[in-house]
Amino acid sequence: MTSLLARRPRGIGWLAFITALVFVLPPALGSDWDSVGTQAAIWAMAAIGLDLMWGLAGHASLGQQGFIALGAYAVAVVTVKWGWGVQAALVVSVLVAAVAALAIGWIALRLKEIYLALATLGFGLMIPTILLALEYTGKATGLYGIPGIPAGDHMLNARQLYLLFWGIALVMVVLSLRVRYSMTGLSWRVFAHNQDVAESCGVNTVREKRKAFAVGAGLTGLAGGLYAVSSSAVSPATFSLHIVLILLVAVVVGGKGTIVGPVVGAMGVSVALLYSSKLGGLTDVVFGLGFVLALKVVPGGFVQTVQRVAGGLRPRRQDTAHAPAVAPVDEATAPAAHATDHVRRAAPTGDPVLTIQGVSKNFRGVIALSDVGLEVRPGEIHGIVGPNGAGKSTLLAVVSGLIHPDAGHVTWKGQELTRMPAWRRASTGLARTFQTPQLVTDLTVRENVALGLYMSVGKGLVRGVVGRERARLNATSETVLAVLDRLGLAHIAELECSELSFGQLRLTEFARCLVREPGLLLLDEAASGLDQAEKALLVDEVRKLADAGTTVCLIEHDTDLVARVCDNVTVLDAGVVLARGTGDEIFRNASVQASYMGGRDLNGRSGITPTADAEAMALDAHDLVVEGERVAD
Amino acid sequence: MTTLKAHGITCGYGKLPVLHDIALEVDPGDIVALVGPNGAGKTTLLKALSGEMGLTGGKVFIGDQDVTSWSIRDRIAAGLTHVPEHRHLFPNLSVRDNLLLGQVATRRKPEARSADELMTSVVDLFPVLGERMKSAAGTLSGGQQQMLAIGRGLMSEPSMILLDEPSLGLAPGVVERLLDAFRSLAERGVGILLVEQYVESALAVSSRGYVLRSGHISLEGASPELLGDRDRLVSAYFGTENVSVH
DSSP states (O other), rough: OOSSSSSSTTTTTHHHHHHHHHHHHHHHHHHOOOOOHHHHHHHHHHHHHHHIIIIOOOOOOOHHHHHHHHHHHHHHIIIIIIIHHHHHHHHHHHHHHHHHHHHHHHHHHHHHHHHHHHHHHHHHHHHHHHHHHHHHTTTGOOOOOOOEEEEETEEEHHOOOOOOOHHHHHHHHHHHHHHTTTTHHHHEEEHHHHHHHHHHTTTTTHHHHHHHHHHHHHHHHHHHHHHHHHSSSEOOOGGGGHHHHHHHHHHHOOTSSSSSSHHHHHHHHHHHHHHGGGGGGGGGHHHHHHHHHHHHHHHHHHHHHHHHHHHHOOOOOOOOHGGGGGGHHHHHHHHHHHHHOOOOOOOOOOSSEEHHHHHHETTTEEEEEEEEEEEEOOOEEEEEESSSTTHHHHHHHHHSSOOOSSSSEETTTEEEEESSSSHHHGTTTTOOOOOOOOOTSSSSSHHHGGGGGTSSSOOOOOHSSSSSHHHHHHHHHHHHHHOOOOOOOOOGTBBBBGGHHHHHHHHHHHHHHHTTSSSEEETTTTSTTOOOHHHHHHHHHHHHHHHTOOEEEEEEHHHHHHHHOOEEEEEEETTEEEEEEHHHHHOOOHHHHHHTTTBBOOOOOOOOTTOOOOOHHHHHHHHHHHHHHHHOO | OOOOOEEEEEETTEEEEEEEEEEEETTTTOOOEEEEESSSHHHHHHHHHHTTOOOSEEEEEEEEEEOOOOOOHHHHOOOOOOOTTTOOOOOSSSHHHHHHHHTTTTSTTTOOHHHHHHHHHHHHHHHHHTTTTTTTTSOOHHHHHHHHHHHHOOOOOOOOEEEESSTTTTOHHHHHHHHHHHHHHHHHHHEEEOOOOHHHHHHHHHHHEEEEEETEEEEEEEEHHHHHHHHHHHHHHOGGGGOOOO
């Protein structure tokens, strides 16, 4: 049984490595390590928090010391002032930090990455300053007398505290890894790189960003709470910008986005600090040099570097990246035969299911769409063609919700879509591809396609980490692999998208739509960049979908393909509808030939062919386009 | 005008070989088509010629000069320009600035034409770029961005140009104009290596053609001859073992 996002539990090796370090370091480094190592566990937890926010969800926070301070002071106030137990106090520390993150998120998460980072920086500087001024928290002196963790009739000793904290850190690693490999974690990793893709797959990115921010801050707050417990006193001066620097170094050098990397990084930083602190005034110089050197030795992070080296040592089967050149052909020639013999099905009847009425859109004075109307029937394949800049992609963006029109309406199955956010449209059955394939390059083909199942698999954070949704998530891998197999991509399922050819990228994006069995499929430049065999495959799949009832709108410049596949075609020019009709009619239309085809007809002849027999023309089109079909003839 | 020549080209990504012992020649004034299925190594071959990708074997010559170890910039200065597959424009810069950047490596040459003159000829080819000169490149439609990428390539007054799927995303009418433009460039003595998915139109516009399959040249020859023997072309494209031609 293979799982959707990982064939075996990931990170087991790294967990073992970290656990080994936890036990090996104390005898190796001596008694100095007990307190420094406990501190390291706190760094590790805060680094995991930062990695969830930044490494997974793509939002760098420079205000981590603020969350740590809140967590620490929450524990101090609750235990010292209110007399609560330590365990309850730690829960409060998580909640306080998470709530603070939600508040920041409310204000700042709509900002672009760098502005958000600056906003958090301001927050981080603000918190200690407020604490410094507050009478209740003891001003500059802070609060002291925070009870330790009781173990029977005495308090934990230094070594026990060290082991306990690292135990907590390891549990945090395991849970965070489960987040990373859940559908929620996948959606975070996708919107961190590409919000449009996430939205079009049904991810409410605003909500998910807030969630990621709150979870990361909560863990950071817990780290602060544990700090308060371990040091028994808190004061504002402790929470300086220095903390942010250490966490950034831990995450970046350890390996951003890997969860285990920042933990290893936190250990490394702590060991480095232990030794460089003995150098007196040179501490910061040596630490800084070490950081620069570390980036040089492990570019892209320690964990990634180790994985790359290990991957390079593993013998790589030739066919992994080499087969694509040949393999799809075997599969493609068979469907191509069907494509040739495909009887033009009766034009779909029934009331229009997608209606676009009077849609207009201006971009700073440039008119992209002007009073565009369109009706598509259920199961219809509708082509949208026109010169470059005619507004075709803008129209698809309006239908998919990535652009809101200045005027006009879009309805789908009687539902008004016009003001519906893009992510919600996914639940009405919409799926789309993009003009340039939009895939997350450092995720594998399989992971990219899996996001297509976001709507049908558990989206809940908790349910994704534990519970039944996780089992359902694993079960869907069959769906992903079956679709990849149909498109001749099964052999590259585990390759990262950065290694694919352009045609494979386009088919992978198509696969992400296919797994959802969409009701309305929007394809922007459906076949451009595909080779002959890949085109035949795509055409066959689109026809199968339409036969099964999916409504398809496709933009494509291969006029032969459009004429053969589309039931109806709409021509846009300069933002207005120039003509509409069946493919054969459209490409014989003189004004279409003039504006779009450079005054040529479907067969590349100059001038108009008024008497051309539609059937003969379609046959010519076969000859022109699909090399693969000729092979199979 | 100079000849672009390469032999023994072998290279790949990491440990994965993509190209095996490729030999190829583009003479001045020649349009040479490079066709083949996706994943065959067409884009990689262009990168190997332009200097974007290091070779593990083989040599690249511009005229008589061995340029194998030259930087991309030096190759552009020597007349070899690459219009890459993914456009690689600067989306926040204006159309004009993107075009001007195309001249960076060559504008100090004494014989270089003025930027305005070159831009005028680019606009002649793609009038829409003239209308959008001051717009940020990122606000152009996909097809217009493709025109800009090609236009930027022409700004260095190349004597040899490597075009990676120039028709991608362009309307058929524009493709026709583009092919006409390539013909007139060739008449002026520019050598063109053209990668295209549209096998027939690529061979129709070119004088010679190469079919690349699985990193090997599986067929080469004069384009009319290649077009004339379809069975051979098809089997070179798909690989004989996969062909069921009767």
